[in-house]
Amino acid sequence: MSKTHQPHLEPSKLNDTSSGTPGLIASELVAEEELLLSHPNNYSSIAGDSDSIVAPKDDDKGYALTGVKLYTFITASLFAAFLSALDATVVSTLLGVIASDLHQIPNMSWIATSYLLSAAAFQPLYGKISDIFGRKPVLLACSVFFGVGCFITSFKDFKCVIIGRFITGIGGSGFNAVTTIAMSDIIPLRDRGIFQGLGNVAYSIGAASGGILGGFVNDWLGWQYVFSIQVPLSIGIGLVFLFFFVLPPGSPGLGSPGHAKEKLARIDFLGSFFLVSSLVTILLGTSLAGQYFPYISWTFGGLMLTAIVLLLVFVYVELNIAPEPILPVKLLTDRTVLSASLTNWFMTMSCFTYLFYYPVYLTSVIQLPSSKVGLRVIANFVGVSTGSLGAGIYMKRTGKYYGLNVVAVVAYWFGILSFLFLTPQSSASFQLVITFLPGWGYAIMLTVSLLALIAAVPSKFQAATTSIQYTSRFTGSTLGVCIASAIFQKILYNQLTAAIPKVVNDADKAAEIISNALADAEYSKTVSDAIRYIIVMCYERACKGAFAFSFATGCLTCVVTLFIREHKLHSNLDRN
Numbered sequence: 001m002s003k004t005h006q007p008h009l010e011p012s013k014l015n016d017t018s019s020g021t022p023g024l025i026a027s028e029l030v031a032e033e034e035l036l037l038s039h040p041n042n043y044s045s046i047a048g049d050s051d052s053i054v055a056p057k058d059d060d061k062g063y064a065l066t067g068v069k070l071y072t073f074i075t076a077s078l079f080a081a082f083l084s085a086l087d088a089t090v091v092s093t094l095l096g097v098i099a100s101d102l103h104q105i106p107n108m109s110w111i112a113t114s115y116l117l118s119a120a121a122f123q124p125l126y127g128k129i130s131d132i133f134g135r136k137p138v139l140l141a142c143s144v145f146f147g148v149g150c151f152i153t154s155f156k157d158f159k160c161v162i163i164g165r166f167i168t169g170i171g172g173s174g175f176n177a178v179t180t181i182a183m184s185d186i187i188p189l190r191d192r193g194i195f196q197g198l199g200n201v202a203y204s205i206g207a208a209s210g211g212i213l214g215g216f217v218n219d220w221l222g223w224q225y226v227f228s229i230q231v232p233l234s235i236g237i238g239l240v241f242l243f244f245f246v247l248p249p250g251s252p253g254l255g256s257p258g259h260a261k262e263k264l265a266r267i268d269f270l271g272s273f274f275l276v277s278s279l280v281t282i283l284l285g286t287s288l289a290g291q292y293f294p295y296i297s298w299t300f301g302g303l304m305l306t307a308i309v310l311l312l313v314f315v316y317v318e319l320n321i322a323p324e325p326i327l328p329v330k331l332l333t334d335r336t337v338l339s340a341s342l343t344n345w346f347m348t349m350s351c352f353t354y355l356f357y358y359p360v361y362l363t364s365v366i367q368l369p370s371s372k373v374g375l376r377v378i379a380n381f382v383g384v385s386t387g388s389l390g391a392g393i394y395m396k397r398t399g400k401y402y403g404l405n406v407v408a409v410v411a412y413w414f415g416i417l418s419f420l421f422l423t424p425q426s427s428a429s430f431q432l433v434i435t436f437l438p439g440w441g442y443a444i445m446l447t448v449s450l451l452a453l454i455a456a457v458p459s460k461f462q463a464a465t466t467s468i469q470y471t472s473r474f475t476g477s478t479l480g481v482c483i484a485s486a487i488f489q490k491i492l493y494n495q496l497t498a499a500i501p502k503v504v505n506d507a508d509k510a511a512e513i514i515s516n517a518l519a520d521a522e523y524s525k526t527v528s529d530a531i532r533y534i535i536v537m538c539y540e541r542a543c544k545g546a547f548a549f550s551f552a553t554g555c556l557t558c559v560v561t562l563f564i565r566e567h568k569l570h571s572n573l574d575r576n
Helices: 026-038 067-093 095-101 109-133 135-153 158-186 189-220 223-228 230-244 260-265 269-288 298-320 329-333 335-364 370-376 378-398 402-419 428-433 436-456 459-503 507-519 529-563
Strands: none
Touching: 067 109, 067 135, 067 158, 067 189, 067 230, 095 109, 095 223, 109 135, 109 158, 109 269, 109 459, 135 158, 135 223, 135 230, 158 189, 158 459, 189 223, 189 378, 189 436, 223 230, 269 298, 269 459, 298 329, 329 335, 329 459, 335 370, 335 402, 335 436, 335 459, 335 529, 370 378, 370 428, 378 402, 378 428, 378 436, 402 436, 402 529, 436 459, 459 507, 459 529, 507 529
């Protein structure tokens, strides 16, 4: 919208073509209208009259890419999502191996944390950066970061491993966000759910198989090859992006015109600094607390206070200083954007908590071998697969998503509730199916929330809202596991210190048992039956505490998701 044309918006009922309802209150659009008038180029991919940007049509169902180019790009995008998820979990079975080989057992948590930190911190930046520079250059940069990071990680040096994992996280988070944004550039919203469902399946396969593949390659070739093998894979993905992701003229995915210097001048470096600093501080504090310092300590409190101050400064910069904010904070004033983001945040907290502590319960309480533990969680993958694809098909056929999302969240709630009734006497069939409903509901929510975010705002904001979703997802997963870990460790410690001294009169022996039980979930198998029973009961109560947190965040999800509005899912890219 140009500066010379500033229509006055009265607080009356308007017909909104993007909504499935008869209209909406125009006063709810004032914040966005003022934003566009003050910064006409804000968030748009092409400078100038952003309202005039119309995605091109073609003869293949309104897609911007067709035939071989379309499906080759989609395949590469799915494989990129797979690698991104795989690298987040591939070290789960290798932490001890790598740390022992490099003589860094006390610092082994950094091998996993470095990747998650960079992935979560840089995730919010990709929407705006890809709007300015275009999707293809950013995707190519992500391929380079991912490949270089994997290459550096393969060196037998602890500092190289940490630095390499950090760089890999920058590329891996971009793989997720920018491929998702690019799909929205080339696929109409009505069909978008099916492809997003496929992306969720690819991500789930990568996350589920990371530990297994990492262990297999380590046993076959060595841990360094786990990372070096990914280098040619990232090169292959980059080549596909280079030669097959060819957008037609006028596509918002091409970025803004101008020289590189002009584009760099548009980046909100100040806001980016405060946002990344805040996220890194939060994630560092929650990741290291309980291991390097207590949760109730000046160190933890200082980190959290610093993070809050940095976040408040970021919000101030975005609202009052940055001419083109890196993350559109004002979009969160939209009811659907805010509620969809909170739905994603709370449910991801809940989901990652049960995914992390259900195997702990199976191992420490029911005392199943590792092979059977893996089989017990396969229902989660079945739920994710059917939920993701089913949601996409449903939205393609009906063009609706609100009712589906409510059903999915309620089903998820019932699934999480089941964990509170899990006991050592629960049948094998109950143990097998307990993760299906949560996986099914979570997968549907991921697909629906993304489309709800994109459909709720003009197409020029689709990259920004996609970044918001992935930021909610990454921070939710990390914070969820950290909070659940604090709850689990606190309950386990209190239970053990209260129970063990009652049956072990020797104080030194009791302290040794408590220390071993806290450090090893399978320690109970090495002690007498009486002590084993006590340790198992303490672990059960600690796991139930984590499950209670998962249930509580699931309840919050049920509340916030009700405020999502139904918007029309258009069958063409220009949303006519």
